[in-house]
Ligand SMILES: NC(=O)C1=CN([C@@H]2O[C@H](COP(=O)(O)OP(=O)(O)OC[C@H]3O[C@@H](n4cnc5c(N)ncnc54)[C@H](OP(=O)(O)O)[C@@H]3O)[C@@H](O)[C@H]2O)C=CC1
């Protein structure tokens with residue numbers, strides 16, 4: 443297991459082009475991507491996955507500082523770079539760029555996605571989609587009007603592991619769904635105080651950052667939206683009392699299902715000495731048992747799906763039977779043989795995103811309705827917590 447894990451991680455982060463499944467001869471013309479911002483997430487989320495996608499070329503990057511753009515471009519083998527105050531717009535004005543990846547701080551998602559769409563580019567947009575549901579709606583409306591592909595990058599949804607958890611719930615094997623509890627937390631100190639995640643004007647906050655996954659996963663696994671936020675308790679960050687360092691919320695869902703989410707950008711260390719273990723889990727209780735996934739966000743690294751089934755013992759007492767599953771690719775041929783153990787969630791996502799642009803059917807999708815609803819429930823949780831919504835963008839498209 444250790445060897446296979448190391449091999450999987452090595453191939454995930456240092457993929458050789460020889461691992462490309464589809465030959466470049468059968469692939470259609472590559473799409474040229476441009477990245478807005480020399481963001482930390484772009485290498486794992488796009489640049490590395492693109493190396494094994496024959497229909498993707500990461501062609502350009504723009505950064506506010508031209509030197510930063512140049513260094514980033516050289517480091518990642520990107521042909522074109524743009525910088526300075528007009529750098530982002532110059533990238534959008536480049537006719538060679540067909541697709542834009544937007545990993546800007548959340549508070550800038552709306553402005554630059556609207557500008558990218560206005561420039562006629564498809565957009566892969568980082569999560570959470572924007573600061574508000576209304577901004578999210580407007581971005582998708584513009585994409586529809588211009589016949590462009592826009593998707594919020596909820597990458598974990600494209601991986602077979604979370605799809606397996608959903609299939610177990612939907613199969614009825616464990617009986618009626620009763621509750622879902624999702625957690626995504628990291629110990630204090632890993633995210634620095636000056637990080638975009640702690641900046642209110644940039645759309646910071648734990649619910650926006652990690653919480654958007656927990657909420658999305660609650661809605662995905664239940665197959666529905668909550669009916670109400672029951673409770674929402676935020677702990678403020680030390681830098682800004684309007685920015686939630688953590689958020690815990692509970693929900694009513696249809697059919698008497700209970701939901702809860704916890705997200706935390708900096709769990710205090712125990713006794714100030716021992717870092718708390720990160721939590722990245724979803725626990726689903728059903729009448730006939732439980733399914734628990736450890737690491738639903740980055741399952742390629744390692745994950746377990748623990749299924750505990752209740753059964754009646756000989757003496758009439760309830761006993762349990764447990765099995766562990768691990769699912770790194772689609773064994774059922776869902777992707778016509780595509781997909782490898784070492785594919786990151788981002789690689790699965792890129793496959794689907796390109797399929798959509800090319801007019802093929804993606805194996806799954808994160809729809810406009812899904813993204814709008816996720817932002818609506820983020821807004822409702824903030825409202826219930828008393829913190830209020832994140833400041834909406836002041837940008838308007840002329
Ligand atoms: N899908 C995933 O797994 C993950 C998604 N994310 C999402 O990606 C986005 C970026 O996160 P991350 O890469 O960690 O963040 P970074 O801080 O590394 O990148 C943000 C980029 O935004 C640009 N930027 C533009 N204006 C500002 C400003 N006023 N202040 C700060 N930065 C600015 C910077 O670009 P420049 O180079 O021009 O200076 C910077 O490179 C967020 O939306 C986050 O939620 C983050 C991590 C994981």
Ligand SMILES: O=C1OC[C@@H](O)[C@H](O)[C@H]1O
Nearest residue numbers: 569633639651652739740
């Ligand atoms: O995947 C993630 O985990 C860490 C977070 O801070 C980040 O923004 C998120 O996308």
